[in-house]
Structure formats: structure tokens, C-alpha cells
Amino acid sequence: MYPYLIQSNTITIGSYGLMLAIAYLTGRWYFLGVLNKKITRPINSEMLIIALLVLGVVGAKLMFLLKNPEQSHLIYSGIGFSSQGALLGAFLAVYLFCYFNKVKLSTILDSAAPAAILAYAIARVGCFLSGDDCYGIVTDLPWAMSFPNGIKPTVEHVHPVPIYEIIYSIFIFYILAKRQNDSYKPYTQIFTLLGLWGFFRFFVEFVSTNEKLVFSMSGSQIGALFMFFVSMIFFTLFIAKQKALSNNKKPR
Numbered sequence: 001m002y003p004y005l006i007q008s009n010t011i012t013i014g015s016y017g018l019m020l021a022i023a024y025l026t027g028r029w030y031f032l033g034v035l036n037k038k039i040t041r042p043i044n045s046e047m048l049i050i051a052l053l054v055l056g057v058v059g060a061k062l063m064f065l066l067k068n069p070e071q072s073h074l075i076y077s078g079i080g081f082s083s084q085g086a087l088l089g090a091f092l093a094v095y096l097f098c099y100f101n102k103v104k105l106s107t108i109l110d111s112a113a114p115a116a117i118l119a120y121a122i123a124r125v126g127c128f129l130s131g132d133d134c135y136g137i138v139t140d141l142p143w144a145m146s147f148p149n150g151i152k153p154t155v156e157h158v159h160p161v162p163i164y165e166i167i168y169s170i171f172i173f174y175i176l177a178k179r180q181n182d183s184y185k186p187y188t189q190i191f192t193l194l195g196l197w198g199f200f201r202f203f204v205e206f207v208s209t210n211e212k213l214v215f216s217m218s219g220s221q222i223g224a225l226f227m228f229f230v231s232m233i234f235f236t237l238f239i240a241k242q243k244a245l246s247n248n249k250k251p252r
Contacts (some may be wrong), residue, residue: 002149021127024053027119034180035111043101048108051093057081059089067219068211083120084223090116090168106186110229114176121169136161136207159173161208168200187234195231198224
């Protein structure tokens with residue numbers, strides 16, 4: 001593991017911080033590339049990016065502390081963030097931006113969906129390199145790993161949870177990026193992201209070390225389940241609406 005790429009008396013550059021910066025820049029680049037193809041009038045995209053960054057980071061930190069109150073000492077730390085909190089913060093930023101700038105909410109959210117999961121995959125590379133306690137429970141599976149030099153070291157062989165999350169994130173990004181070039185209905189991209197992300201995260205949480213809170217589920221697992229069911233409700237209503245429209249168009 002390489003928790004610190006450069007460490008001296010004057011400067012410290014951690015692998016997680018570096019990958020987080022790369023994740024932000026890559027996600028920003030992809031998001032603006034998609035968005036600029038869909039908007040019909042100029043918008044202050046830089047203001048949107050700043051709002052996403054600020055509220056995303058604040059949401060990620062607050063959600064982490066809410067789910068892990070015993071780690072309140074990490075409030076000003078460069079580690080200790082929740083992806084679900086970041087997602088909620090980003091939703092709030094997008095809603096406020098669209099409200100004040102009279103932009104379609106679906107345009108922003110659907111354009112941001114593939115960029116969000118791409119950035120998440122890159123950030124998880126940072127978690128893996130730094131060994132910051134994102135690894136899972138002890139296992140004897142052939143691909144189990146130890147993190148003896150991590151920020152929170154362990155010499156036991158555990159589930160490499162960040163690797164699992166990188167793999168499913170790349171899969172979700174592939175699905176969303178492929179659909180991005182096709183014609184799709186408003187909000188279907190963002191709810192596809194929520195559904196797939198929630199589905200995979202729910203099962204990965206079974207091998208994570210996150211504290212179990214309710215019904216033997218962690219806070220992240222409860223959040224993942226909520227994401228999945230919200231997505232299923234949307235698509236159930238969406239399919240019902242499409243069928244109703246189709247029936248109305250049939251000749252009588």
C-alpha cells in the first residue's frame with residue numbers, strides 16, 4: 001500500500017487525496033462534456049461545479065459522522081467521507097442551481113450520472129492505495145488481501161472491498177455511458193444510477209466492516225436499499241405511464 005506518496009516535514013501528499021483530486025477533475029471533464037451537448041443556452045457551469053464540490057464534500061462528511069458518531073474526531077480530517085452523503089449534497093446543489101437558473105433538473109442530473117460513478121471509481125482507487133479502513137471482514141478467499149502499511153493497517157487477510165466497488169462502478173459507468181449516446185427519457189439515467197449503485201452497494205456491505213445498526217444492516221446498507229427502492233418505484237411508475245400513453249395512441 002502507498003498511503004503517502006510524498007511525506008516530509010514541509011509537505012505531505014497522500015494517495016487518497018491525490019486520487020480524490022483526479023476523480024474530481026475527471027468527473028468534471030466528463031460531466032461538462034455531456035452537459036454542453038444537451039443545453040440550449042449558456043449557463044454558469046463553473047458555479048454549478050463549485051456548488052457540487054462544496055455541498056458534495058459537506059454532505060459526505062456529515063453523512064459519515066452521522067453513520068459513525070464514534071469517529072467525530074475525523075470531522076476535519078482528509079479521510080472519513082460517505083459516498084451517499086456526497087450524492088445527497090450533490091442533489092441539493094443541482095436542485096438549487098436549476099431553481100435559480102431556470103434549467104431543467106433532469107438535464108443536469110442525467111448528464112451528471114455517468115460522471116458521478118466514474119469519479120467514485122477513481123476515488124475508490126485512492127481508498128485501496130491508502131488502506132484507510134475501507135477494506136472488509138476477514139476471509140480465506142483466494143483474492144483476500146492484507147493492508148500492513150495502510151493508514152489503518154491490518155495483517156489479516158480481508159475482503160478488498162475497494163476493488164469490488166471499483167469493478168461494479170466501472171460496470172455501471174459502461175451502462176450509463178452507452179445509454180448517454182442514445183435517446184432516453186428524462187430522469188432515467190439518474191435513476192438507473194441509483195438503482196444499480198444501491199443494488200451493488202447493498203451486497204458489498206455484507207462483507208464490509210461498517211457497524212451494523214438496524215436489522216443487522218449498516219447505515220450504508222440502509223442507504224443503498226433506499227436508493228434501490230426509490231429507483232424501482234420510479235421505473236414502475238415510468239413503465240405504467242408509458243403503457244398508458246401507448247394505449248391512448250391505439251386506434252379505437
